Amino acid sequence: MRQPGVDLLWNPPGATDLVLLAHGGYEHSRKNPHLWRGPILRMWPFAAALRSAVPSAAVGLVRYRYRGWNDVGDPATDLRAVLDELPPVIQRVVLIGHSMGGRAVVAAGDHPRVAGVLGLAPWLPPEDPLVALRSPVLFAHGNDDTVTSPAETVAYANRLRAAGRPVGVLHLPGETHAMLHRFHDWNALVTTFTHHALTTEGTIPNDDQQLPQTTPPTTPATAILHVARSRRSMPVQERFRTAARD
Numbered sequence: 001m002r003q004p005g006v007d008l009l010w011n012p013p014g015a016t017d018l019v020l021l022a023h024g025g026y027e028h029s030r031k032n033p034h035l036w037r038g039p040i041l042r043m044w045p046f047a048a049a050l051r052s053a054v055p056s057a058a059v060g061l062v063r064y065r066y067r068g069w070n071d072v073g074d075p076a077t078d079l080r081a082v083l084d085e086l087p088p089v090i091q092r093v094v095l096i097g098h099s100m101g102g103r104a105v106v107a108a109g110d111h112p113r114v115a116g117v118l119g120l121a122p123w124l125p126p127e128d129p130l131v132a133l134r135s136p137v138l139f140a141h142g143n144d145d146t147v148t149s150p151a152e153t154v155a156y157a158n159r160l161r162a163a164g165r166p167v168g169v170l171h172l173p174g175e176t177h178a179m180l181h182r183f184h185d186w187n188a189l190v191t192t193f194t195h196h197a198l199t200t201e202g203t204i205p206n207d208d209q210q211l212p213q214t215t216p217p218t219t220p221a222t223a224i225l226h227v228a229r230s231r232r233s234m235p236v237q238e239r240f241r242t243a244a245r246d
Contacts, residue, residue, distance in 0.1 A: 004078030005241035006060040006086075007035070009047045009234045016091045017057040017115070019050050019194055022079060024099030024123075029068030035236075037067075042098065042179065044230035046190045051234070053191035054198060058090070060240075062101070069100055069123075076107035078242075083111045085242045094197045096190060099123050099148055099177065102139075106156075109133040116197030118190065121177050123148045124156040130163060136197055137167040138204050140189055140211070142175025142182075154208065168205035174213065180223035184215045 006020065024039035033040065040061065047059045062082060064075045083093060092115035097105035102122025109117040114134040121141050139157055141150040153169065160167045170189070175182045189211070196202045218226075 002032075002065040003241040003243070004065055004081050005063045005239060006082055007063055007236045008058055008060045008238040008240065009044070009236060010051045010057075010059040011237050012056060012058065015056060015058040016089055017054075017094070017198055018086070018090045018092070019054070019057055019059045019094045019096060020062050020079075020082070020105075021046055021060070022062040022075065022095065022097035022101030022104050024101055025064070025066075025075065026068040026100070028070055030066045030070060030073070031068075033064050033067045039099065039101075041227050041231055044234060045183070045187060045226050046096065047234055048230040049187040049191050050194060054194055057094075057194070057198060062104070063241075064104075069103065075100060075104040079104045079108040080111060081242045082240075083108060083113050086113070086240070092198065094118070094194050096120065096194070097122065098179070102148075103128070106131055106133065109137070116193065118193045119153070120179065120186065120190075121145050121148050122153055122156075124152050126152060126155060128156070130156075130159050132163075133160065133165060133167070135166060136193070136204055137165065138170065138193055139167065140170040140172060140186075142172045142177065142179070144173075144175060145177045147177035157208075166206045169208045170205065170211045171208065172211050174217065178220075180220045181217050182213060182215075183218040183223045183226060185211060185213060188214070
């Protein structure tokens with residue numbers, strides 16, 4: 001019987017804040033989302049960057065029961081269960097999700113523990129209900145993404161705005177779904193957003209903006225090497241699992 005939970009990659013003593021990284025997956029799959037799949041590994045450089053940028057906060061990977069967004073056991077249900085059952089010492093949680101993980105953090109982003117929602121190339125189909133997300137809220141999407149839709153991301157943001165919810169959208173020209181070409185810009189985006197969510201210092205956009213490229217494009221091979229180094233430097237320190245489910 002599988003249980004959703006969190007794999008902690010960084011857990012400093014006395015941490016009361018937690019950054020949860022939610023990885024991507026498939027439209028439908030009940031296979032085991034093991035730790036050595038590409039969508040999960042892509043989260044490790046964010047964890048390494050966050051350890052340096054917000055060292056007082058814990059950083060963890062959301063562990064779903066299944067790889068896909070299924071009729072039963074979808075990642076949003078798993079994420080909400082995790083938020084419900086985290087130890088009381090954790091007071092604030094920043095949610096950062098990529099692709100299917102972006103859909104999950106949006107679906108669970110109204111939870112009272114949430115202190116900010118960042119969707120990276122999120123999968124936001126038009127039939128998904130509007131969620132009263134807890135600010136700050138930011139979506140970022142590569143213009144060349146052909147896996148999830150930048151237009152649907154903007155459409156969901158506009159629905160939030162129409163409901164009176166502030167949200168920013170960043171467009172990254174020259175970037176695709178895997179977030180490998182503008183590797184350093186994605187890392188900076190994640191750390192800047194998290195720092196703002198936990199301290200209110202600095203600003204994040206509340207409209208649609210282009211994110212300028214600050215460094216030369218990264219080759220996929222170089223980006224994958226960064227992923228491997230981050231994975232090696234940050235082993236799982238501790239595991240938290242919720243009560244048993246199906």
